Amino acid sequence: MGTRRRGEELERAILQAAAEELARSGYAGMTMDRVAARAGTNKNAIYRRWPHRAALGVAAYRHLSDVAMPNPDTGTLRGDALEMLRQANETWSSPHGAVLRSLLAAAADDPALLDLMRERSGADTMDRAWLAMLARAVARGEAPPTAVHPRVAAAPMMLLRAEYAMRGIPSVPDEVLIEIVDEVFLPLVRGRV
Amino acid sequence: MGTRRRGEELERAILQAAAEELARSGYAGMTMDRVAARAGTNKNAIYRRWPHRAALGVAAYRHLSDVAMPNPDTGTLRGDALEMLRQANETWSSPHGAVLRSLLAAAADDPALLDLMRERSGADTMDRAWLAMLARAVARGEAPPTAVHPRVAAAPMMLLRAEYAMRGIPSVPDEVLIEIVDEVFLPLVRGRV
DNA sequence: CCCTGTACGGTACTGCGCGTACCCTAAGGG
DNA sequence: CCCTTAGGGTACGCGCAGTACCGTACAGGG
Structure with missing residues (x-):
């Protein structure tokens, strides 16, 4: 058979397959055998690139998501805050967010996953956006x-x-x-004198 | 060998063994084989009582925990709140809390577990304690x-x-x-006019 | 244009854990 | 005293993570 994929091309195929499995079954249901089968290859090619399932999971998540960081500027603190929360809620409710939640849940029992998630979580960027929002409100005298x-x-x-963690899952x-x-x-903002 | 345990006695032995395994290895590390071995019996006796691992995990957790709800009254809102948080932190940091966290983490992937946990979480009681605390502060004019x-x-x-969820695990x-x-x-309290 | 190293594909295997099946044996109530 | 019931021992089947081995296609240098 002529075409045997290699390098970049194969890697993309694996990540694509892993992302589809993640979306279908969550991280817990993503098995290496199924990813390999869906990618039309075998586990060898996977383990040659990622040391364990957790690494593949995070990589696949990264592959299908380049989350744009929202930075609303509605003119009022209330409007900005609400917009931030709404966008976050929308993201986390989407299939894409389900994958993220599934990874986060699994991270509680898997230190390797937790470390991998922490760097990629974008929590810092998120905090900076909120701080910038607050600074604008201060500048407006709000x-x-x-x-x-x-x-x-x-x-x-x-x-x-925390609201997500308490309810079953779907959307707040x-x-x-x-x-x-x-x-x-x-x-809270008002009370900080 | 004369004595073969039955009924209640055996059940308590199994729960005790399961609780010890939970404390030692968390829910993810609690295996049915080890529980059976530690209880000096076999998996048969376990599966005759609980349909699956999740049920045994929750039952074992209940077996070793009757959490006393704290209700501090230090005379100031700040003192009360700090005391509540400190007690919660202590509980969640303890082996007992590790078991709870491990169960909650597993619950994200196991609907059966999630249902079982929700009833026993004690979140309502906790909220009532905080509301009572706030009411006392209002009565004091605080x-x-x-x-x-x-x-x-x-x-x-x-x-x-959320702090627990972000950091790895141990104690805040x-x-x-x-x-x-x-x-x-x-x-926040001050700002609510 | 060949030759060789490297990566891919196929397959099989270990190790582990959940859940089940089967059969023997001790309890203990009628 | 016997017979039903439940416990004990053991061996499975299955699925999954991760590893090992080997043959084979491909790329790139000579």
Whole structure:
């Protein structure tokens, strides 16, 4: 048979297959044999590139997602915060987000996965976006300067994440996002004198 | 050999063995074979009582834990909140908490486990304790009446939980608890006018 | 244009863990 | 005292991670 794929081409095929398996069965259901079969190759070619399943999982996730970091500027702190949460909620509810959640869940029992996820998680970038948002609010006189604080910036996303962890999974209703902003985030900003 | 255990006695022995395995290796590392061996019996006796590993895991967890709900009354809102967080942190850092976290992690991939855990999580009781705490602060004139709100009450524990999810595992340092109280919880209470 | 090293493909195998089947044997109630 | 019931011993079947071996196509240098 003429064409035997090599190098880049094969690697893309494997990542594609792994991503499809992730989307279909989650990380727990992604088996090396099925990935190999779907890619039309065998486990050898996979293990020659990634040392274990966790590495492949993270690589496949990276392959299908280049998440654009949102940076809304609606003119009000409330509008910006709500927009950030809505975009995050949308991302995490999507099939793509299901993959991410599945990886995060698995990471709790798999230190290798946890390390791999931490660097790629984009949490830092997210925090910076929130801090920038707060700085703009301060510049507008909408918030006291003391509101620009890492814990304040990280709180809303953490609450949203905890909401996901508590409910089964699917999607957090918009009312919850509004409550997080109106009952927690804005009072918190206001209270930091 | 004269004595062959039956019924209640055997069941307690199995649960005890399962709890010890949970404490030693977490849920992911609790194997049916080892539980059977430690209990001095075989998998037959286990599967006759619980349909699958998840059921045994939850049953074993219940067997070794009747968590006392803390209800501190230090005289100040700050003292109460810090005490609640410290006790939660201690519980979750303990072997017992490790078991709980391990079960929760596994629950993300195992719907049966998730259902079993939800009823036993004690989240409601926890929220009530925080609301009572806030009500006392209001009575002392330490907080505005509007601060008594479910989202406010739930926020600190959610932040602590998110902190656990982010870091690898072991224990959240006390400084973080203090920051959650001083930089988030108290300003939040103050800002709810 | 051949020759050789390297990567791919095929396959088989170890090790482990869940869940099941089968058969023998001790308990203990009628 | 016997007969049903439940425990004990053991051996499976199955699926999956990761490894080993070997033959073979491909690329690139001579």
